[in-house]
Amino acid sequence: xxxxxxxxxxxxxxxxxxxxxxxxxxxxxxxxxxxxxxxxxxxxxxxxxxxxxxxxxxxxxxxxxxxxxxxxxxxxxxxxxxxxxxxxxxxxxxxxxxxxxxxxxxxxxxxxxxxxxxxxxxxxxxxxxxxxxxxxxxxxxxxxxxxxxxxxxxxxxxxxxxxxxxxxxxxxxxxxxxxxxxxxxxxxxxxxxxxxxxxxxxxxxxxxxxxxxxxxxxxxxxxxxxxxxxxxxxxxxxxxxxxxxxxxxxxxxxxxxxxxxxxxxxxxxxxxxxxxxxxxxxxxxxxxxxxxxxxxxxxxxxxxxxxxxxxxxxxxxxxxxxxxxxxxxxxxxxxxxxxxxxxxxxxxxxxxxxxxxxxxxxxxxxxxxxxxxxxxxxxxxxxxxxxxxxxxxxxxxxxxxxxxxxxxxxxxxxxxx
Amino acid sequence: xxxxxxxxxxxxxxxxxxxxxxxxxxxxxxxxxxxxxxxxxxxxxxxxxxxxxxxxxxxxxxxxxxxxxxxxxxxxxxxxxxxxxxxxxxxxxxxxxxxxxxxxxxxxxxxxxxxxxxxxxxxxxxxxxxxxxxxxxxxxxxxxxxxxxxxxxxxxxxxxxxxxxxxxxxxxxxxxxxxxxxxxxxxxxxxxxxxxxxxxxxxxxxxxxxxxxxxxxxxxxxx
Numbered sequence: 295x296x297x298x299x300x301x302x303x304x305x306x307x308x309x310x311x312x313x314x315x316x317x318x319x320x321x322x323x324x325x326x327x328x329x330x331x332x333x334x335x336x337x338x339x340x341x342x343x344x345x346x347x348x349x350x351x352x353x354x355x356x357x358x359x360x361x362x363x364x365x366x367x368x369x370x371x372x373x374x375x376x377x378x379x380x381x382x383x384x385x386x387x388x389x390x391x392x393x394x395x396x397x398x399x400x401x402x403x404x405x406x407x408x409x410x411x412x413x414x415x416x417x418x419x420x421x422x423x424x425x426x427x428x429x430x431x432x433x434x435x436x437x438x439x440x441x442x443x444x445x446x447x448x449x450x451x452x453x454x455x456x457x458x459x460x461x462x463x464x465x466x467x468x469x470x471x472x473x474x475x476x477x478x479x480x481x482x483x484x485x486x487x488x489x490x491x492x493x494x495x496x497x498x499x500x501x502x503x504x505x506x507x508x509x510x511x512x513x514x515x516x517x518x519x520x521x522x523x524x525x526x527x528x529x530x531x532x533x534x535x536x537x538x539x540x541x542x543x544x545x546x547x548x549x550x551x552x553x554x555x556x557x558x559x560x561x562x563x564x565x566x567x568x569x570x571x572x573x574x575x576x577x578x579x580x581x582x583x584x585x586x587x588x589x590x591x592x593x594x595x596x597x598x599x600x601x602x603x604x605x606x607x608x609x610x611x612x613x614x615x616x617x618x619x620x621x622x623x624x625x626x627x628x629x630x631x632x633x634x635x636x637x638x639x640x641x642x643x644x645x646x647x648x649x650x651x652x653x654x655x656x657x658x659x660x661x662x663x664x665x666x667x668x669x670x671x672x673x674x675x676x677x678x679x680x681x682x683x684x685x686x687x688x689x690x691x692x693x694x695x696x697x698x699x700x701x702x703x704x705x706x707x708x709x710x711x
Numbered sequence: 712x713x714x715x716x717x718x719x720x721x722x723x724x725x726x727x728x729x730x731x732x733x734x735x736x737x738x739x740x741x742x743x744x745x746x747x748x749x750x751x752x753x754x755x756x757x758x759x760x761x762x763x764x765x766x767x768x769x770x771x772x773x774x775x776x777x778x779x780x781x782x783x784x785x786x787x788x789x790x791x792x793x794x795x796x797x798x799x800x801x802x803x804x805x806x807x808x809x810x811x812x813x814x815x816x817x818x819x820x821x822x823x824x825x826x827x828x829x830x831x832x833x834x835x836x837x838x839x840x841x842x843x844x845x846x847x848x849x850x851x852x853x854x855x856x857x858x859x860x861x862x863x864x865x866x867x868x869x870x871x872x873x874x875x876x877x878x879x880x881x882x883x884x885x886x887x888x889x890x891x892x893x894x895x896x897x898x899x900x901x902x903x904x905x906x907x908x909x910x911x912x913x914x915x916x917x918x919x920x921x922x923x924x925x926x927x928x929x930x931x932x933x934x
Binding site: 394395425429437460462 | 749750752753754755757758759761770771773775777778779780782783784785798800
C-alpha cells in the first residue's frame with residue numbers, strides 16, 4: 295500500500311515536472327515569437343533564460359539583434375543555435391549571412407558549407423553559397439554552385455543568366471561559358487535574354503542551336519523579343535519564311551496576298567489596326583497592277599492616321615532610299631489630305647514623307663519620295679500621315695486605293711548624280 | 712559425365728566474371744565527363760543585397776532577397792512595404808526606400824552612382840570612394856572622397872529633386888519599435904496579452920485535474 299502511494303506521488307511529481315518543463319518551453323517559444331514581432335531584446339533574453347537548450351529561442355534572439363543592427367551579438371546567438379540544432383540548413387544560412395555582414399567572409403563560407411552539407415539536394419543552399427563566392431571573387435566556383443541551384447530549381451535560371459551576363463560585362467560568349475547551358479529550355483531562355491539586351495546576332499545563334507525547341511511559337515516569341523530589343527535585322531532574318539527575301543523589302547507591296555487582320559504574328563508585313571472610322575479592305579476590282587489593291591474608305595473621323603496600316607522595313611544606316619507606290623482617290627474631301635511617311639523605329643524621327651494625295655478624285659498615279667537613314671537607323675516604319683497643320687478637327691470623306699509599294703536603295707544612284 | 716561436372720563450375724565462373732566485367736564497363740562508360748574549363752573573369756566589385764524582413768524586391772525585373780548579389784548596372788525596384796540596402800564593400804552602401812526605382816552603377820575606381828527613376832535613396836560613401844545621386848535631369852550631388860559621407864535624395868518625375876539629411880524618412884523601412892515604449896504587462900506584452908498568456912498557462916496546467924477519474928464520485932461516468 296505504502297509502495298503504491300509512493301509510486302503515485304513520484305508519478306505525480308514527474309508529471310508536474312514535465313508539465314512545468316513543457317510550460318517553460320512553450321512560454322519561451324511564445325516569448326521568442328513575440329520578441330521577433332516586437333523587436334524586443336528583453337523578451338528574447340527572457341526566452342533564452344527560460345529555455346537555454348532550445349535552438350529556436352536563440353535564433354529568435356539573433357534575429358532581433360540583427361534587426362537592431364547588432365550583428366556581432368546576433369552571430370553568437372546564431373552560433374549557439376547552430377550548435378544546438380546543427381542539421382538545420384536555414385540556421386547555417388542565417389549564421390553565414392550574419393558573418394558576412396560582419397565582414398568575415400571565410401567564416402560565412404564555412405557556415406554556408408555546413409548548410410550545403412546538411413541540405414545537399416536543395417537549391418537554396420547552393421544559391422546562397424554561390425552568391426557569397428561571387429562576392430569573394432571565386433567566380434568559377436560560384437557559378438558551379440549557382441548552376442547546381444538552377445538545375446535543381448528552374449526558377450533560378452533567369453537570375454543565373456542575369457548574373458552571368460553582369461559578371462561577364464555583357465559578353466555573350468563568356469556568359470554562355472558561365473551558364474553552361476544543358477537543356478533546350480535554358481538555351482531558349484538565354485536566347486530571349488540576349489534579344490532583350492539587343493544582342494540580336496548572338497540571340498539568333500543560340501536559337502539555331504536548339505535541338506528540339508525551335509518551334510514556330512518559340513520563333514515568334516523570339517522575333518517579338520528581338521524587335522522589342524531593337525534588333526530588327528536579326529528579327530527579320532529569323533522571321534522570314536523565305537531565305538531569299540533580302541532587306542530592304544516591302545512585303546506584299548501589291549496587296550496580292552490576303553492581309554491578315556489582327557494576326558498574332560504582327561511583326562513584319564502589313565499591320566492593320568482595327569478601327570471603325572476607316573474601312574480597310576483588299577479590293578480586287580481596282581488595281582494599278584496585279585490582281586488587287588488596298589481600299590480605304592473614310593467617313594468623317596480619322597484620328598491617329600499613323601495607326602491605320604503600317605509596315606516595318608529593315609534598312610541600312612546612312613543610306614538613301616526611294617519609296618514608290620500607286621494611289622487613286624475618289625471624292626476625297628478634307629482640309630488635311632493624306633500622305634505616306636516613314637519614321638525611324640529607334641528614334642521615332644520622321645525621315646521622309648510623300649506629297650499629299652490628290653483630291654478630290656484622280657486616276658491611278660505613281661508617287662515617289664526619297665529619304666536618308668541616320669547612322670543609328672536599323673529599321674523604318676511606313677505609315678499614313680496627313681498634310682495639315684491648321685486643320686483641327688479635320689474630317690475626311692471619300693475613298694482611296696493604294697498599290698505597288700516598292701522600296702529601292704538609291705544611294706549609289708544619287709552619289710553618281 | 713565427370714568431364715562435364717568438372718567444367719560446369721568453370722563455365723559458371725567465366726559467365727560471372729564476364730557479367731561483372733560488363734557491369735564495370737557500363738558504369739565506367741556512364742560516368743559523367745567532368746569539364747573543368749575555368750572562365751577568365753575580370754575581378755570586380757559585387758554588391759550584397761539586404762532587404763527588410765528578407766522580403767524580395769525586384770532586381771532587373773527578377774525577384775531577389777537578402778544575400779543576392781548586385782552587379783553594376785542593376786535596376787532595383789521596391790514596393791510599398793519593401794526597402795533594401797546594397798552593401799558595396801569598400802565603396803559604401805546605398806539604402807533604397809519603399810516605392811523606389813534605382814539604377815545602381817559602380818566601378819573599381821571607387822565610384823558609385825544611384826540613378827533614381829523615382830523614390831528615395833541614401834548613399835553612404837566610405838573614405839576614398841565617391842558616391843553620387845542622380846536623376847534623369849543629371850547629377851544632383853557627390854560625396855567628397857577625402858572624407859566620405861552621406862547623400863540623401865527624394866525624387867518624383869515632374870518635380871524637383873529634394874536633397875538633404877532626412878528627406879527619406881526611415882529609408883530602411885519602418886523603424887523597429889524600441890523596448891522603452893512598451894505598453895505594460897509582462898515584458899511589454901500589454902495587460903490583455905499578459906492575462907491571456909497567464910490564463911492559458913493556468914488553464915493548461917489545471918486541465919488534467921478536470922479530467923481526473925474520481926472513482927468515489929457517484930455522478931462520474933460508469934464503466
